[in-house]
Amino acid sequence: MKIIHCADLHLDSRLNTHLDEKRAKERRQELLGTWLRLLEYASKQQVSAILISGDMFDTAAVSGTTANAVIGSIRNHPEIVFFYLKGNHDTDTFLNRAEALPENMYTFNDSWRMFRLSGNIVVSGRELSTSFAGAQLPENWAARTLKLKEEDFNIVMLHGQVITGYSTEKSAETDEDIYISDYAEHNIDYMALGHIHKYSEGRIDGRGMWCYPGCLEGRGFDECSRHGFIMLDINEETHEVKRQMIDFSTRHLWLVPVDITGLETSIDIVSRTKAELSLLGGVPASSEEIKNLDSDAIKEILEESGGGRLKPEDMVRVILKGELDITAEKNMTFIRSQLDSMFYYTEVVDDTRRTVDYRIFENDRSLKGEFIRSVREDMEIGDELKAEIIECGIKLLIGS
Incomplete structure (x- = not known):
């Protein structure tokens, strides 16, 4: 059985920190479009279920277009079962828009709900809360009340911050704290998490693992890694599972530091920067340009991006670094004008020092x-x- 695990779509984000209103509006539609592309991909791959581990939306003010598109797209794929667990950005606004939820969509609340997806694959989830009807819950309450059968393949959905270390001073859990040690020996095979916008994973115990898929699309320059979802392929008889991170975003975001130490003119700075950007895009620069670039720095940037290549449709923040002589000519307006049209969005930050x-x-x-x-x-x-x-x-x- 194939299952997709995604999270933190943040649909209807304003996206106006870097973008002008025209491109912010365009980018908002791209985020929604990525969700729709995901469903088409899932249908073609014969995916049985999609897990949405929180923060489907960015605020309570979900537009009618977005709400209708999400509800309609779920209804249009009756062959797929959807599990939607609200995150800290989600509210009931979206759910209340629909007169009736699609029959193939299941939600959670602040106590454990369990759904048997097939003969022995069970999806469980709950919205984390430290209180119930105004009363403080006991320590580890979420983990202590989770009861799973050993013979099942158990998927647990949560939205919060994983804490792998154990502190003797740990008090009652907060809404966003997930102490992994509390969930050990609970027969969990896969913990489908949301809240962290970058892919990461770890072990729960000898049997199970936890995983953040990251967000479907990067929204700012603190989200420059690859983005997409996790594809799970589970053997229902043996409980063996294959896992793959699918890079699915429309655009990637890049932080590109460029060392311009010793350069004397703006045109030299532009040439050095273009050479590095071209190399990141997989286009060979001249030997003269290449020898001035730090190969280790290029490798590090590519590794952070997940091994992809820089493309014209991407969003780029260039950070000029290094030391320039006090008499060197550096005109940031000129430099920005020469780089601006290379990508969908280009930002140039000056972090150089004068000597x-x-x-x-x-x-x-x-x-x-x-x-x-x-x-x-x-x-x-x-x-x-x-x-x-x-x-x-x-x-x-x-x-x-």
Whole structure:
């Protein structure tokens, strides 16, 4: 039996932190489109069930279009069973929009609900809460009240923060804390989690494992890894399971640090940056350009991206790093204009530092020399502020 585990779709996110309103609107539709593509993929792959481990939506203000599209898409795939567990961003607003939920959609509440998906595959889940009817629940209550049969293949759905270490000072669990040690020896085969937006996994005990699929689409530059869902292929007789992370996002987000140490002009900075971006895209740069790039840094960026290649439809934040001489010409407006059209969204951040070799100006009788000496000799100004004043002054003098 094939089962898809996804989470943290955050449909109807505003997405206006980086994007203008036009592209934010377009991106919101892409997130919804990815959900619809997922269902088409699941149907073609003969998937029996889809687990949605929380944060299907971003806020309570779910648009009519999104709510209708989600409900309609579930109804249009009666061959698939859907299990929807609300996360900390979800409310009942979406569920209340439908006069009746689709017959193939199952939900959870703040006590364990269990569904037998087939002869021996059971899906269990609950919405974590530290209180019930105003009373504080006992420690480990969620884990202590979970009763699973050893002979079943048990899938448990939860939304929260996994804590793998055990503290002797641990008090009653909070809404987002999932102490893995509490769930050991509970006959769990696969814990389908949501809440963390990056793929991660670990062991519960000798029998079972926990897994976060991450979100379907990255929304900001703190979500630059590959994104998609987990495909589970379970042998119902032997309980053996094959697991695969499917990279499914429409666009990827990239953080690209570029070391421009020693460069002297804006056009040189653009050339160095384009060379690195081209290399990340799998397009060979000239040998002259390649020798100036850090191969280990390129490898690290690609590993963080999940091994994919940079594409024009992606979103990129370039971070200029390193040290530039105080007299180097660096025009950020020009640099951004030369890189802006390379990708769907391009952002350039300046994280460089200026350096001054004061010895060069000791006998320099130019205006620059006089200015730098006067700032350097002012004992009332700290070294850090001196560097800033000199940088601003040099920019004015050289017209950058």
